[in-house]
Amino acid sequence: MRGAEKRLTVLEALHEREPGTRQGWVVDGDLPAGFRKSAESVARDGLVEWADGATRSLLSARGGRPVAWAVRITALGRDVRRYAGAAAPGQAGPGRGERLVKLRPAQMEALRVAVGVADELARKPAPGFLERVRTADFDPVANRWCMYLTLRHIDSVAYVFYLRGLCGSASEANHFARDYGVIYRIESESGVPTLMSVPGLRPVRAVRAR
Template sequence: MNAAASCLVELAERDERAELSARLGRPVRWAARLTRQGRDLLLYARSQPFADYAAPGPEYRLVELMPSQMDAIRLFTSLADRLQIQPQPDLEDRVRAAVPDRMSGRWRLYLTEEQMASVAYGLWLHKMAGSAAEANRFSRDHGIAHTPAP
């Protein structure tokens, strides 16, 4: 979406950029300011309630995943029928039902302890395939990490 074409921002003219350059002591190649519509959109978007569904039962815990973690778990659940150690039952349904939280930028879902352990395993696979950040963050945030057993 082009913010200027949508009238959400107005681009600074050459003289305004020159003034900004003088104030900052460095060249300003472009600058924009929010229009009234742009400010209203920010207020409106931040004020919208997100779909916060309740935990399905006392055995479920709220889990918030970063987009990269969610991508890894979607891949993990998509491979379920080909994996030797399959994801926990209903994990794919829980992943599909996840709700994005606009304010935090995370995906919210409710999981059982067994499903969380399965997520930890999926993130461990992701870690072993090349990126440890997602598994490390999950371990820090939720206190669960997969440790392979011989």
């Protein structure tokens, strides 16, 4: 699990268990096995704090059982959680004919290179595609760039990854094929690059390369 994802996972777990606690302290018995190790790494970042001996004694008396340790979110941790929530993609649904596409950072970098030379490409990106790339949202928990795209936009994404593969790196195209079922290949009949469905490598005729 990546560092950012671990931090947010710990913060969310504590936030969910806060209702009904004493001053936000979540005790050991209310947390899953192995949580303490994750919380320790987050504590080093100042996002959570540990209860001292006196606080543990009060929590033990209140709960009617010994409390070996307890942890709560700090003010910094609350700010991080709020910021991450604001930075995550909005909840508005896709428009007509759109679907949510989540791209790895390397894939997004490939698209940004294409945006920079879009006017010089013989095969222009689909209308609206450049704006979708420029306004994409970053999900820090998933470590993915998120966009709502039409099939024509998805065609443009796959074409950029095809160009990237011909320059040396095919991983972006291969990941996209596994995640979204399409990839560019040379069609045997026409001999031109064509968006293909995976598996089967059948042309996606509605958005065939021009």
